[in-house]
Amino acid sequence: MTAQPQISNSDDIARMMEELGRGARKAANELSLAPTETKNKALREAANALRARKDEIMSANAKDMTAASGKGISAALLDRLELNEARIESMAAGLEAIADLRDPVGEIIAEWDRPNGLQISRVRVPLGVIGIIYESRPNVTADAGSLCLKSGNACILRGGSESYHSSRAIWSCLQDGLAAADLPVEAIQMIPTTDRAAVGELLTMSNYVDVIVPRGGRNLIERVQKESRIPVFSHLDGLVHIYIDEKADPAKTRDIVLNSKMRRVSICGALETLLVNRAVAKDLLPAILDDLIGAGCEVRGDADVQALDSRVVAATEEDWHTEYLEPILSIRIVDDMATAINHIETYGSHHTDCIITENDAAAAEFMRKVDSAIVLHNASTQFADGGEFGMGAEIGISTGKMHARGPVGVEQLTSFKYIVKGTGQTRP
Template sequence: MSALPADTETSDTQASDSLADQMARLGRDARAAAARLSTTPAAAKNQALAAAADAIRQARPAILAANAADLEDARRAGLSGAMVDRLLLNDARVEAMARGLEEVAALPDPVGDTLAEWTRPNGLRIARVRVPLGVIGIIFESRPNVTADAAGLCLKSGNAAILRPGSESFRSSRAILAAMQAGLAAAGLPAAAVQMVPTADRAAVGILLGMSGVIDVIVPRGGRGLIERVIAESRVPVIRHLDGNCHVYVDGAADLAMARAIVGNAKLRRTGVCGAAESLLVDRRAAATHLAPIVRDLLDGGCEVRGSAEVAAIDPRVVPATEADWSTEYLDAVISATLVDGVEGAIAHIERYGSHHTDAIVTDDETAAARFLAAVDSAVVLHNASTQFTDGGEFGMGAEIGISTDKLHARGPVGAEQLTSYKYVVRGSGQLRP
């Protein structure tokens, strides 16, 4: 890993309890900000989001300069091409961050929404009402745009955020944070509503994970090593996913042109995103007509194909797959490929090797599609569409804080609505329980 920027390193003279003090202060400020945000009107939150979007556009030169320094260190440290792509910001990606904030502002405010209400025989009126979670800690690697996405979604849902970016994106994230805080100031909201851990010292992560009673939920977004550490050490509830081993199953009744287009997009549009396809499954009934064109499209597109013996026989460029390939998230231009016996074979393969993230079926057979969509136990299942649609923006959420493969609280893209809980509001007229 590259050396940290000099002004982010913890100095030799800084005592360990000083870092603990800094983190405690972040926590106190965040809780105070969360208390205020929980009752902040939607108009004020939307004003802050719009102002933050404008500030990001105005700060584009500073953000890109900070990102250029991060990229220089990343390349010097030998980060993979996929990791560098995740880190990269350009004019289009900066504009996408700003637009994402505006889209979040345009969403309905989830806070205060009445989910259900009823009246008991004794006259008590009971309502289940959506409320913020409180303080959300977000630990992420590589992608600096998470700074804006996460902060914007937390603000919209009435939560305060404490962000801990990876050292590789520290400068970029800090520049984006400054724009977010400018938006808060323009709307008269506390800057502590969105804060960033002031050091890239790994010890700060351990402190953050132990801040039970201060932080209400932790959202890790990064590689398996980060996620496993958070799961093992956190004393705070976690919204997480470990891997994105996503599958595309091409059924015997699939339209060939559609299958070729979907597989190519699902794998190669952006190989470093967690919704990228990592495994190709083809129905044996379609092997004679569908397998060779799809595999050759991938190979010609610069993708390494690691295939079973039947797939390897198609083209000498196919690399023989190992058992580990079926469960690997490559996040690169690599895909595993094998034949299966119909939709039931695809379901069985995904259950054995998949990560319950995103899986797709390509078929014109509605019965096969219905069986796949019902039986595959993943956060997102698709029929005749690319796995790369697993994205909060594509789901109409404006942005996302991550993709959850958990089954409790939130599953799939985590947007503003998923960053809320609920409470029961009971109204009476003097009722006493007998």
């Protein structure tokens, strides 16, 4: 592993970022030409390193957990931060799954012949250098680094201060994989400081960095969108909704709602607002409320929901805007699907939304009209995940509409170029 420069002041940060950028650009040029088997070897060796060094990773994570607990960080964010043997094994298995994916680089997307004999093809190529800024989840280090590697991109990672030691321990394993495959270790670099000035530098490095991917809270996303001179794949809040239609199956509904909210409350696909058709609210909601409250979820509802259960806390206007990432759920009773869709459009983040219904026509209308990156019918919103989509992993869920939308996996980390073959044609 190559040593990274020490940081002492703003001039040092600027020089350090310049060095990271130069190294990443050079590595990207080499990585874009690397054979698939070489990239796969690096990924599998990195997976082996994660398993072999799990005690070292958990020790680093314990430092982060202790520091975060001392700062009074919420239980949901602590859950995002925590690593254990099962989660480390999941990271390692994820790297192996990415190695097993089809390599998108060099794929011919389309090809055609022109009347003048020119043969034209559109071919996938890497984006180049990707700057990835993320917060408390250290596993993003493995996901982001491995997806960039598989798609032939170099990356510069900047994890959150809460996960500093954990992320660096994981990054070290990725570097082990690169070295074992004789690939440049500069292909996956990590900014060695928690100083926010480094992020500011990264956002201006348009001569080295091709795309910025922020993954975190609204404050991070807004800062990146405001300051970046580089194209951004935005991963906005997961303000996730489920609409229970009047033709919803009761048993199916209970299972989906409970799983969507409580399986893991700290992920971006967790349910945050439940919208219930008035025609079935009195029949369905009491059992759903028993499920949620019995599982330890605080429920905040409008006056109609409160009238059904005295345990429901009054919802405020702010609740409809809130991504809790905690065992808290807002519930509103609506008159019809049009009202539900209007609520989603007004308060949602265009991330993930779902309808529960046995009426296929209603489902089709909802899925056509709701403008979110992921729209589900009769399935838990916790499936909003690149791994569950068969992508191996994801860098994030892009809520924008340019280039990549939804889970950002290896294919979404490529662009294309045109290959034109002639036999001596000249243009008249």
